[in-house]
Amino acid sequence: MRNDWGGQTFPHPVGRKPVIGDVLGADVNAPLQSTMRRAADLGPIFEMHIFDQKFVFVTGAELAAEMCDESRFVKGLSPALVALREFAGEGLFTAYNDDTNWALAHDLLRPAFTKAAMQSYHPIMLAAAQELFDLWDSHGKPVDVSADMTKLTMETISRTAFSTDFGSFSRSEPHPFIPAMIAALKAGQRKGSLNAMPGASLLSKRxxxxxxxxxxxVDQLLDGIIAERRAGEVDESDLLGIMLHTPHPETGARLDDVNIRHQILTFLVAGHETTSGALSFALYYIAQNPEILAKAQAEVDQILGPDRDVEPTFEQVAKFRYLRRVLDEGLRLWPTAPAFARSPRETTVLSTGHTMRPEDWAIVILPMMHRDKAVWGEDADQFDPDRFVAENARGRQPHSYKPFGTGERSCIGRQFALHEAILVLARMLHRYDIAADPNYELDIAERLTLMPRGFELTLTPRVPAVVREPSVV
Known part of the structure; x- marks a missing residue:
């Protein structure tokens, strides 16, 4: 974990002090955004010392692409992920590369994200979205976008992962599992951030x-659900059923109940936080730009027709190409999982001339890599969905867009998240006109993921346009 890179040095922010290193100037409530500000002119690779811990960061797209070479590099676990292991154990996100349960779970769960499996999740996603719309229609007030998108994605993943309804749209207070899960996550994050501080061991115990x-x-609730399902009839209609009853096709190995709990936690945490953030950022940028809103609504009207209550079929979701570009561009500027770490398989020399050993790790900061002007142009800070039009993307630097991570350890639920997000955006924009507070300035909360904070929309029932000719979006 010490990550000393054999004593090699890199550019660092001004103001480094003895003992504490680069702590001054950091914002404990927004560490990513403060790092982005402090490192704006430091080049494609830089370092920060936080007490006796050395953090090496990569922001250049070319260097990041080099580290995405799976023949040379693997996933590294930063202190934050190591701390999260105490909560999520050997889940897909937090497992070490040589954990046998990672490979077993990955092989077992791949069928859960095939086209046939996604078709079975589609009506569950539609039903959850309808419950949210019914809630909005009943109170008629401006909606807290991030809070409501989080409720929606939590219900969707809990129902598809282990057929459990947390009652997010009917309860006045959240299900006790949700604040308990959030508290446990925050505890892990705090321990990760304290790792390099003097007295960290004592603080961690507290x-x-x-x-x-x-x-x-959290453990008791999930263990109870697993035990109840084991005692019942075989049902492989959700992720839990697959993990309980499906042996590895080659070895016959199965996951034990503790690891199944870790996988459920991983899907709950990663599967709802990232998607709710992606939806919230997309809606923020749509609401800021009337032309983008008009194009998005023209597309949904063309595909869904004049009935505001119609639900998209599974096959129609892939046809919302402009909505997909909007979602992609939001994830370019603010990837909700904003970083990943890489380590070499064996000692190697980077294109920068630095020697990197297997025990060293570097963190790729995606919001900076996604803004590399050498790849994205001088307007890289601007929101433009047309960056993802095929002819504009052709020839772009490989590995320059990585909101779902990279390589064999990238997000296994990527298609699930994209399908859900596009489905929700299509239904929302077909059903409602949206308007944001013109005085709102984007404020980003840094939780486990990134999320707009305090962003509200006023929703007005909408009459979709009758489209007679195909629109070009």
Missing amino acids: IDKKNAHHLAY
Whole structure:
């Protein structure tokens, strides 16, 4: 974990102090955004010292592409992910590369994201979206976009992962599992951030003691669901059923109940936070630009027709190409999982001339790599969905767009997330006209993922246009 890179040095922000290193100038509530500001002119690779820990960051697209070479590099686990392992164990996101359960779970769960499986999730996604729309229609007030998108994606993933309804649209207070899960996550994040500080061990023990009851409740609830399903009839209609009853096709190996719990937690955490953030950023940028809103609504009207209550079929979701570009561009500027770490398989020399050993790791900062002007142009900070039109994307630097991670450890649920997000955007924009507070300035909360904070939309029932000729979007 010490990550000393054999004593090699890199550019660093001004103001480094003895002992504490580059702590001054960092914002503990927005570490990513403060790092982006401080590192704007430091080049494609730089470092920060936080007490005795060395963090090496990559922001250049060409160097990041080099580190995405699976023949030379693998996923690295930063201190934050190591701390998260205490909560999510050997889940797909937090497992070490040589954890046998990672390979087993990955092989077992791939069939859960085939086209046939996605078709079975489609009506569940539609039903959850309709419940949210019914809630909005019943109160008629401006909606807190991030909060409601989080409710929606949590319900979707819980229902598809293990057929459990948390009642997010009917309860006045959230299901106890949700605040317990969030508290356990925050505890892990705090421990990860304290890793390099003097007295970190003592502080970590205090955090563990304070949050032990949250972790115990989460474990107890999920273990109970797993035990109940084991005792019942075989049902492979959701992710839990697949993990419980499907042996590895070659070895016959199965996941044990503890690892199944870790996988469920991984899907709950990663599967709802990232998608809700992606939806929220997309809606923010749509609401800021009347031309983009008009194009998006023209597309949904063309595909769905004049009935605002119609639901898209599974096959129609792939036809919303402009909505997909909007979603992609939002994830370019603000990838909701904003970084990943890489380590070499064996000692190697980077194109920068630095020697990197298997015990070293570097963190690719995606919001900076996605803004590399050498790839994205001088207007890289601007929102433009047409960057993802095929002719504009042709010839672009490989590996320059990585919102779902890279290589064999990239997000296994990518198609699930994209299908859900596009489905929700299509239904929303077909059903409602949206308007944001003109005085709102984008404020980004840094949780486990990135999320707009305090962003509200006023929704007005909409009459879709009757489209007689195909629109060009």
